[in-house]
Each structure stands twice: as C-alpha cells, then as structure tokens.
Amino acid sequence: MNKTPIGAVCNILFDDGDQVDGYYISFSEPPEFDDDNGDYPNDAFGVPDNSIFYYCPDGEAELIELMKDNPHNDFKILSYELEH
Numbered sequence: 001m002n003k004t005p006i007g008a009v010c011n012i013l014f015d016d017g018d019q020v021d022g023y024y025i026s027f028s029e030p031p032e033f034d035d036d037n038g039d040y041p042n043d044a045f046g047v048p049d050n051s052i053f054y055y056c057p058d059g060e061a062e063l064i065e066l067m068k069d070n071p072h073n074d075f076k077i078l079s080y081e082l083e084h
Contacts, residue, residue: 005082006045008063012053015074023053025063025080030055 007026013019028043040049056062066077 003084005060005084007047007052007056007083008060008080009083010053010063010080011078012075013078019078024051024083025054025056025066025077026052027056027059027063029057 005027007024007028010023010025011019011021012023024047026043026045026047028045028047031041031043031049033039034041042048043052043055054066056066060082063077063080066073066075069076
C-alpha cells in the first residue's frame with residue numbers, strides 16, 4: 001500500500017459563500033496541454049485532469065496554506081482527507 005499521499009479530497013468555501021464537498025486537489029505538477037488531442041492528460045499519478053480542481057505540487061504543506069484567507073484565491077479549503 002502506498003503511504004505517500006498523491007492528493008486530497010477537500011471541502012471548499014468559495015468567496016461567494018458556496019461550500020462544496022468532494023473537490024480533488026492533486027499533489028502533482030499540472031500536466032502540459034496535449035495539442036494533438038486538444039485536452040490535458042492525466043496528472044503524474046494517473047488522475048484525469050478533468051477530475052482535478054487544483055494542483056498543489058508542494059503537497060500537504062501547500063494545501064495547508066490554502067486553508068488560510070488569501071486575496072489571491074477565490075476559495076479556501078475548510079477540511080481535507082488525504083488520498084494515497
């Protein structure tokens with residue numbers, strides 16, 4: 001069993017007051033756009049890009065920063081559960 005987290009499923013609060021559960025954040029670098037297919041491939045862990053809300057390549061430490069108020073983001077993470 002892989003003990004290293006590859007991402008997290010998050011409960012997110014948007015600036016407009018909407019709260020959404022179940023958004024996936026990947027701990028991968030974002031994949032490059034595939035010009036041949038006109039879409040993005042999977043992240044480094046095999047998760048399809050269209051299933052990923054946000055990328056945090058610095059892992060859980062970066063995710064924790066997204067739990068703080070930040071004027072550069074239109075959302076804040078309220079809670080999360082790591083995915084392995």
